[in-house]
Amino acid sequence: MVKQPVNQPSPGYQFFIFSILSVGIIVLFNLIGLGVCIAVYGLGFVEQLSRMDLSNPQMPQALYTLQLISTTLPIFLAPFIYARFILKQPAEYLKPTFRFNPLLLVIAFFIMMSSTALIELLANINQKMVLPHWLSGLENWMKRSEEQAQLITKAILKMDTVWDMLKNLFLVGLLTAIVEELMFRGVLQTIMQKLTKNTHAAVWITAALFSAFHMEFYGFLPRLLLGALFGYFAAWSGSIWPAIWGHFLNNGTAVLVTYLFQQKKIKINPDDSHTFTAGGYVFSTIIIIILLLVYKNIASGKKQAANINGEELG
Incomplete structure (x- = not known):
């Protein structure tokens, strides 16, 4: 106990x-x-x-x-x-345990791959956001900030060699995933869980903080969805690692696709915001919901087994 x-x-x-x-x-x-x-x-x-x-x-x-x-x-x-x-209390607030069903990593992989279309839809909706006229000064500042962030991102993701790509996979993909998940799905989501006593509220509040933290206003909605997915990965598994895995898949895929496009190995432009159709958006949403339910059921089964074993040992 x-x-x-x-x-x-x-x-x-x-x-x-x-x-x-x-x-x-x-x-x-x-x-x-x-x-x-x-x-x-x-x-x-x-x-x-x-x-x-x-x-x-x-x-x-x-x-x-x-x-x-x-x-x-x-x-x-x-x-x-x-x-x-x-x-x-690092165990509670950082959740470094590896005691979860490895199948959750497989399901998280398919959730992240299926989320591409829905993320694109949310990004397109976000880009059409228009503030009231009396907030035009704020809107102009948001646009300038967004443009500057994009310029810096493009400079970092300019990859001429395989070594450049691997370096970005490590820095932008892995390290960023680890540290951001420890902060948001580790400490902050744990605090929000205690504050609200509701897993869904804790996940979505933390996801909103996660998205706002990046200061990229026209990417708020897609990053909100990503933050929520990572949040459920951590909350239902009891471990930070499925969330780190999902975060790495998102960032790492962006790095890899950008590199392949720059090297003219693929024709898919990572900056293209109109890759999917309406049917693709609907299909993406349905698959994500189904896979999340499967993820939750498998994670719950693992926890129940652990609780039973704990009671028998006690």
Whole structure:
């Protein structure tokens, strides 16, 4: 029988503490990352980056360095420090256990592959979003931010060799998946579960925070769906690894398709937003729902067996 901590802070206070910790660590490592880039690439790097001048041949490498230090590392440290040293409950808040049915990884694979059409539909809906006239200033800022994010992404995903592709699979695919899942499906979703006492509410609230965190407003809806899928993977399995696997599949597929398109190995443009038909959108939705139900049933069976074994041992 698992003992509940006696002096655990309230969920609302946990969210406040984790938010302050995360912001502080991210700000600190942004400054460190900027300092490292200035020391290595020169002060002109900052000026070029502020103008979004990505013509410097050293810029992609500088962006990699900045990404690792100012984003990847702090997003890992915040949940790790919080779960390990503040609450001292890494098992509950990071969910690193491998005690889940491996078949869940197979089902998660097919869910992610089936989600492509629905993600495209949500992206198309999102792109047509128009704010009221009195919010035109906000809308213009959102569009500029989106354009800048796309330019940086294109610079990072410019791949001339297989090594470039493998490097992006590791950084953009695997590392990003691990650290973001530890933060969102690990710590934040656990806090939201305690706060709402409802799995669906916890999953979707965390998914909304996950999507908003990326500051890409015209990609909010598709990223919201992805966050929800990752959330159910973690919530129903009790482990962070199916969510990391799903996240890696999404990011890694984007990297691989982009590389193959750049090398003219395939004709599918990853930036094309009209690949599927209406029938494809409906089919995608139905398959995802069915596979999620299968995933939940298999995960529930594993948990029931574990509970029975635990009772017999007790």
